[in-house]
Amino acid sequence: MVIVVVLVSWVIGNTFDNLSTRGIASGFSFLQSTAGFGISTSLIEFSEASSIGRAFWVGLLNTLLVSAISVALATILGFAFGVARFSGNWLLARLAAVYVETLRNIPLLLQIFFWYFAVLRSLPSPRQSFDLMGLFFLNNRGFYVPALEIFDGGGWLLSVLIALLITAFWQRQQKLISRSCSGMAVLLLVLVFANAGISVPVLRSFNFIGGAVLSPELVALVIALSTYTAAFIAEIVRAGIQSVPRGQIEAANALSLSNKDRMRFVVIPQALRVIVPLLTNQYLNLTKNSSLAAAIAFPDLVSVFAGTVLNITGQAIEIIGITMAVYLTISLAIAMAMNAFNRTTAMRGLSP
Amino acid sequence: MRILRYLVPFLSVVLFGAATSAGTLDTIKKKGWLTCGVSQGLPGFSVPDAKGNWTGIDVDFCRAVAAVALGSPDKVKFRPLSTKEAFTALQFGEIHILSRNVTWTQTRDSALGVNFAGILYYDGQGFMVRRDLGVRSARELDGAAVCVNSGSTTELNLSDYFRSHGMKYTPVVFEKSDEVLAAYRAGRCDVFSTDQSGLYAQRLKLPKGNVHMILPEVISKEPLGPAVRQGDDQWFNIVRWTLFALIGAEELGVTKSNVTVLEKKTRNPAVRRFVGTEGKAGANLGLDPKWAVRAITAVGNYGELFERHLGNKSRLKISRDLNRLWNKGGLHYAPPIR
Amino acid sequence: MSDPVIKVEQVHKWFGTHQALDGVDLSVNTGERIVVCGPSGSGKSTLVRCMNGLETVESGRITVNQIDLAGGTTAVEQVRKSVGMVFQQFNLFPHLTVEENLCLAPVRGLGLSEIEAKERAEKYLKRVHIPEQATKFPLQLSGGQQQRVAIARALCMEPKIMLFDEPTSALDPEMIKEVLDVIAELAADGMTMVCVTHEMGLARAMADRIVFLDEGQIVEEASPLEFFDSPKSDRTKQFLSRIL
Numbered sequence: 001m002v003i004v005v006v007l008v009s010w011v012i013g014n015t016f017d018n019l020s021t022r023g024i025a026s027g028f029s030f031l032q033s034t035a036g037f038g039i040s041t042s043l044i045e046f047s048e049a050s051s052i053g054r055a056f057w058v059g060l061l062n063t064l065l066v067s068a069i070s071v072a073l074a075t076i077l078g079f080a081f082g083v084a085r086f087s088g089n090w091l092l093a094r095l096a097a098v099y100v101e102t103l104r105n106i107p108l109l110l111q112i113f114f115w116y117f118a119v120l121r122s123l124p125s126p127r128q129s130f131d132l133m134g135l136f137f138l139n140n141r142g143f144y145v146p147a148l149e150i151f152d153g154g155g156w157l158l159s160v161l162i163a164l165l166i167t168a169f170w171q172r173q174q175k176l177i178s179r180s181c182s183g184m185a186v187l188l189l190v191l192v193f194a195n196a197g198i199s200v201p202v203l204r205s206f207n208f209i210g211g212a213v214l215s216p217e218l219v220a221l222v223i224a225l226s227t228y229t230a231a232f233i234a235e236i237v238r239a240g241i242q243s244v245p246r247g248q249i250e251a252a253n254a255l256s257l258s259n260k261d262r263m264r265f266v267v268i269p270q271a272l273r274v275i276v277p278l279l280t281n282q283y284l285n286l287t288k289n290s291s292l293a294a295a296i297a298f299p300d301l302v303s304v305f306a307g308t309v310l311n312i313t314g315q316a317i318e319i320i321g322i323t324m325a326v327y328l329t330i331s332l333a334i335a336m337a338m339n340a341f342n343r344t345t346a347m348r349g350l351s352p
Numbered sequence: 353m354r355i356l357r358y359l360v361p362f363l364s365v366v367l368f369g370a371a372t373s374a375g376t377l378d379t380i381k382k383k384g385w386l387t388c389g390v391s392q393g394l395p396g397f398s399v400p401d402a403k404g405n406w407t408g409i410d411v412d413f414c415r416a417v418a419a420v421a422l423g424s425p426d427k428v429k430f431r432p433l434s435t436k437e438a439f440t441a442l443q444f445g446e447i448h449i450l451s452r453n454v455t456w457t458q459t460r461d462s463a464l465g466v467n468f469a470g471i472l473y474y475d476g477q478g479f480m481v482r483r484d485l486g487v488r489s490a491r492e493l494d495g496a497a498v499c500v501n502s503g504s505t506t507e508l509n510l511s512d513y514f515r516s517h518g519m520k521y522t523p524v525v526f527e528k529s530d531e532v533l534a535a536y537r538a539g540r541c542d543v544f545s546t547d548q549s550g551l552y553a554q555r556l557k558l559p560k561g562n563v564h565m566i567l568p569e570v571i572s573k574e575p576l577g578p579a580v581r582q583g584d585d586q587w588f589n590i591v592r593w594t595l596f597a598l599i600g601a602e603e604l605g606v607t608k609s610n611v612t613v614l615e616k617k618t619r620n621p622a623v624r625r626f627v628g629t630e631g632k633a634g635a636n637l638g639l640d641p642k643w644a645v646r647a648i649t650a651v652g653n654y655g656e657l658f659e660r661h662l663g664n665k666s667r668l669k670i671s672r673d674l675n676r677l678w679n680k681g682g683l684h685y686a687p688p689i690r
Numbered sequence: 691m692s693d694p695v696i697k698v699e700q701v702h703k704w705f706g707t708h709q710a711l712d713g714v715d716l717s718v719n720t721g722e723r724i725v726v727c728g729p730s731g732s733g734k735s736t737l738v739r740c741m742n743g744l745e746t747v748e749s750g751r752i753t754v755n756q757i758d759l760a761g762g763t764t765a766v767e768q769v770r771k772s773v774g775m776v777f778q779q780f781n782l783f784p785h786l787t788v789e790e791n792l793c794l795a796p797v798r799g800l801g802l803s804e805i806e807a808k809e810r811a812e813k814y815l816k817r818v819h820i821p822e823q824a825t826k827f828p829l830q831l832s833g834g835q836q837q838r839v840a841i842a843r844a845l846c847m848e849p850k851i852m853l854f855d856e857p858t859s860a861l862d863p864e865m866i867k868e869v870l871d872v873i874a875e876l877a878a879d880g881m882t883m884v885c886v887t888h889e890m891g892l893a894r895a896m897a898d899r900i901v902f903l904d905e906g907q908i909v910e911e912a913s914p915l916e917f918f919d920s921p922k923s924d925r926t927k928q929f930l931s932r933i934l
Contacts, residue, residue: 312459
């Protein structure tokens with residue numbers, strides 16, 4: 001232990017000595033300086049005048065956003081295709097097999113480019129936008145929707161209600177569902193009648209202004225990451241299903257359970273024992289792969305922080321260090337959450 | 353992957369001393385070649401041709417240095433680098449010269465542990481738009497989406513320009529210039545912004561290039577030049593004086609075709625000092641007297657370089673403007689050799 | 691006398707090149723208790739597994755409650771609702787508690803409410819003498835207890851017929867009796883049963899008829915008295931001499 005501490009402190013000391021010998025700036029004060037660059041997609045308020053530290057958070061939140069959406073979609077798609085491979089319908093089973101073999105054998109970066117340029121090419125320019133009721137617009141700059149301009153704290157309240165609603169659905173608690181629904185309705189009414197307005201996208205000289213926008217970069221990245229990872233998850237699900245003993249399926253059949261119920265209540269829960277640990281790997285891969293965002297202009301952590309910020313400040317050691325630490329933390333968090341899930345759910349009934 | 357690429361030099365700086373930074377000339381003599389960081393593909397500056405040979409003004413500058421320092425323009429290996437990687441690679445000694453269209457700025461010069469040896473090309477950031485957009489000036493770009501390359505001063509100049517004119521814009525930032533162009537082509541953004549030299553070069557790659565126009569505004573000073581690692585003054589001098597030799601040669605009328613003749617016949621004292629028949633210029637640099645002759649024999653003088661890669665003899669057809677010699681209305685000025 | 695509740699006619703079944711059943715005819719009447727025995731590999735397990743459609747047959751006909759098992763998924767599902775099955779390896783669902791094991795099929799398949807299903811589960815757990823184990827997981831129980839849970843699970847569907855496929859073969863000797871007792875009690879209550887077993891004691895005590903299978907053919911069909919005391923076929927004699 002002592003040796004490790006001494007070694008680490010020697011390495012750090014030596015590094016900073018070397019850096020100052022070479023006239024390279026070091027330290028973390030750059031996080032407070034003004035960013036001076038814009039970011040196209042941000043979950044929090046950000047402008048050129050914001051600090052570099054804030055740019056870091058924008059990048060981090062974007063990485064988390066893209067990873068979270070993609071993990072959810074990849075899981076749903078992966079389970080669907082994994083289960084489809086056991087379908088009695090020959091065509092469906094073959095399609096699932098072809099999907100898996102195709103998607104997992106093409107490099108991810110190519111798929112990201114494919115989706116990005118496929119999305120871009122298939123959409124019209126802003127002046128020829130697809131228009132839905134004058135409120136929703138779709139063009140090659142993104143999907144524009146009206147947005148609620150919520151007072152401070154309103155956003156948090158809304159997200160808490162949405163989270164409640166999701167958990168309520170998950171737990172099948174009718175009361176909680178109806179309560180959070182009515183809570184949301186009341187909140188929306190208050191928001192609308194209070195000073196909070198609704199911002200509708202309006203076409204200006206170049207593009208739509210106002211409202212909220214879903215960028216083609218985000219869409220392409222989410223599609224690419226989730227369909228690619230889904231191919232691997234489908235294989236894991238297939239292996240998981242195959243690991244369930246035949247006797248379990250026969251018992252379910254003998255009890256006259258339908259194919260769907262057999263899958264849902266007997267096979268999948270037991271397959272999870274095999275699936276969950278492998279799924280963790282896929283989630284980790286997906287999160288790390290999300291750093292390919294930089295290739296298609298999605299401002300994730302790598303693009304904004306290890307890209308633009310690194311270029312401005314040139315402090316490679318600090319920035320790469322922070323970036324590595326962030327990915328490590330995210331990965332550990334995912335692994336811990338999955339382990340907890342495994343203990344409480346997947347391994348249910350297996351440890352006396 | 354990208355992080356891995358930094359790891360080896362990162363570890364070397366973490367674990368070993370800074371002593372490795374001295375004696376670049378000895379190092380490359382021992383190795384037999386020098387490593388030159390260039391851009392990943394910018395016509396006129398550095399692009400691989402059909403046979404995989406690198407060509408362009410940045411590339412030829414490195415050849416000139418190789419000719420000066422190692423006796424042959426072929427003793428150089430090229431490393432294509434993104435802007436993001438470029439300085440790190442130089443800091444950690446992965447490359448000996450960075451001759452890539454990078455802008456000389458105060459921060460880069462003072463905080464990154466590198467020294468700029470001079471200016472090879474006076475550039476400035478501009479904008480390219482589709483003609484049918486009806487825009488005639490950059491001042492009309494309020495609200496536009498702008499495609500740019502990440503990790504370059506381009507991003508910062510853009511932000512400064514729009515902020516100072518009270519205009520809004522959406523930056524769409526790509527890692528590689530090929531994707532910037534592809535996204536611009538696909539209509540993801542209204543404007544493509546980079547250094548003007550780059551705009552001319554990229555326009556060549558677009559089908560029907562004259563559908564696109566380069567707006568008159570130049571929003572930044574972009575002095576592009578070679579850089580070396582801080583802490584080796586001899587190597588710094590060699591690179592800097594190779595550049596001055598190319599510029600000085602144009603001023604003195606020394607060209608690729610006449611240099612060998614002049615070497616033997618000229619009586620002009622300035623030219624005699626240049627070709628090493630008089631003075632100790634070579635010895636002062638730690639080189640032999642014929643160093644400058646080899647540079648010119650290898651690549652020609654600055655004017656020849658410019659015309660061949662960027663000017664009228666090239667496909668780019670960029671006018672020389674600021675890149676003329678000081679006595680012809682431009683900015684290139686080499687201190688005298690004496 | 692009413693129609694037989696299970697009717698097996700000229701059934702042939704192959705596993706690859708191996709013929710498991712070779713022209714089997716068998717009728718089971720309501721309330722009848724049949725024990726199927728024979729050397730291993732004789733096709734006795736296959737025969738019962740055919741009776742609720744776990745195995746399909748290559749030729750011949752099996753009808754249960756006048757429903758032909760060759761009639762597609764709906765026919766099979768209908769049959770399975772009235773036929774309970776107990777396996778050699780119990781095949782309890784390890785991720786569900788005992789109570790959940792018992793309630794799953796009644797809720798999903800018969801449309802019972804959670805409360806009705808729980809009441810039913812409690813009733814049948816009492817019947818197999820382990821009502822106190824409802825909240826445990828299967829792997830926390832002994833083998834004998836697990837098999838009794840499996841019997842209760844089948845009973846929760848309130849079947850007309852029970853099939854047993856060597857229900858005591860995977861049990862430690864000291865646990866066999868508790869399971870046999872439960873089966874004997876069921877028999878005494880008048881349940882129609884087809885039971886594959888090596889337990890000749892059980893056969894003697896509860897069977898109305900013993901069916902002896904060898905090499906996929908029914909060699910002998912007799913009452914227990916006749917079967918044990920005056921077997922007709924040589925193969926039966928041979929078999930009995932080996933196991934008694």
